[in-house]
Amino acid sequence: MVLQKALLAASRRPGLRRVVVGNPATRKVVDRFVAGETLDDALVAVRRLSSSGIQVTLDHLGEDVTDRSEALRTRDAYLRLLEALEPLQLGRAAEVSMKLSACGQGLPVGGHDFAVETVRPVVEAATAMGTTVTLDMEDSRTVDSTLAALADLRKEHPGTGAVLQAMLFRTEDDAKALAVSGSRVRLVKGAYNEPPTVAHQKKKDVDAAYARCLEILMTGPGYPMVGSHDPAVVARAHELAAQHSRAAASWEIQMLYGIRPDEQRRLATAGTTVRAYVPYGIDWYAYFMRRLAERPANVGFFLRSLVTKS
Known part of the structure; x- marks a missing residue:
């Protein structure tokens, strides 16, 4: 630790x-x-993964933007990405992930509203081509803002997804609130340096919290996205899916690009919906x-x- x-x-x-x-x-x-630093690099990865039956969520790398023009460049990069994905006709097999901090969430004045309006055209473009956007979750200070943005965007684009981090004390309550019909939630352990006032500090406690949140999401009527490379977590997700008679198309496993690629292919071949998180860009x-x-x-x-x- x-x-x-x-x-x-x-x-x-x-x-x-x-x-x-x-x-x-x-x-x-x-x-x-x-996957690389350019859009072309990302598309090469998409084609390769798709040919193996693996779905993708693409992240144009960048975060902690405090300049409005830079935030707008992030928006434009995602619009170009969606435009490039459209001819591949992958539908929701190719979605995108966005960090609100890359869209100006951290601006000292009006950051939340500016970020929502910056990401909105991307969400609209994704919906128009039959796919969707997942709002990445960042450090604990951004959770309330990100979930508020999610609620706003889901009014017109109900397929917009969210990410919850099991290490945060609040996440079980957030999981219960989001375990509703039509809600897409990626559950991860968390990858930020959080203080003991808001987050579990020991691995065993994070693992236990993840298990509790996983059961909440897999029991509910939403669409859980199980973000984990841990074989025990993947096995438990399959157990819960069987217990609750979940169809294969009603949930998925998500793994990071380049981590356990053989296992990603094995799971996909066996009939599990698998999505790789594919980051690209210079930042x-x-x-x-x-x-x-x-x-x-x-x-x-x-x-x-x-x-x-x-």
């Missing part, structure tokens, strides 16, 4: 960001978790550091790459 907290803290340090991003050897490890540093924090083995792989760089 000490290493994890250090890496999560590092994800917000501009000085370290310059060192990591500027090191050519970093690219070898980043390529494991990020990959914070996302990359959170992936290192999730598994110590990733840190070792990264350090070995730096040592053996050509």
Whole structure:
């Protein structure tokens, strides 16, 4: 947990960001978790995954935007992404994920309203082409704003999805509120450095909270999206689906791009709906550091790459 907290803290340090991003050897490890820096790179990944029966949610990387023009560039990047996806005719097999902080949520004045109006055209475009948007969840300070944005957008676009982080104390109540018909909820453990006043600090407590939230969502009439690479969690999700007679099309497993790809293909072949979270873009540093924090083995792989760089 000490290493994890250090890496999560590092994800917000501009000085370290310059060192990591500027090191050519970093690219070898980043390529494991990020589809590429361009839209064309992302489309290559979409085609490859789709040919294996794996659905996708695409994330144009970026967060913590405090400039309105930059937030609008994020909006435009997503509109270009949806325009490029339309000819593939994948429908909801290719959706997008958006961080409201990349849309100006953190602006000192009017950030929430500006972010909602920035993301709205993307949600409208997604609906028009038969797919949808999931609002990524960020640190605990943004939860109320993000859930309020969700409620607003779902009035006209009920397929808009949300993410809940099991590590937060509040999440069981949020899961109960969102476990309703038509609601799409991705449940994850959480990848932010949260204080003990709002979040579980021990792995066993986070795991237990995840199990409780998973049961709430799988029992309800909504559409659960089980965000986990943990074999025990995946097995438990299948058990709950069987217990509650859930059709295969009424829930899904989500895994990150580049993590357990063989298992993603195996599950999809066996009839489980599997969706890969596919990030792309030049602003990959914070996302990359959170992936290192999730598994110590990733840190070792990264350090070995730096040592053996050509």
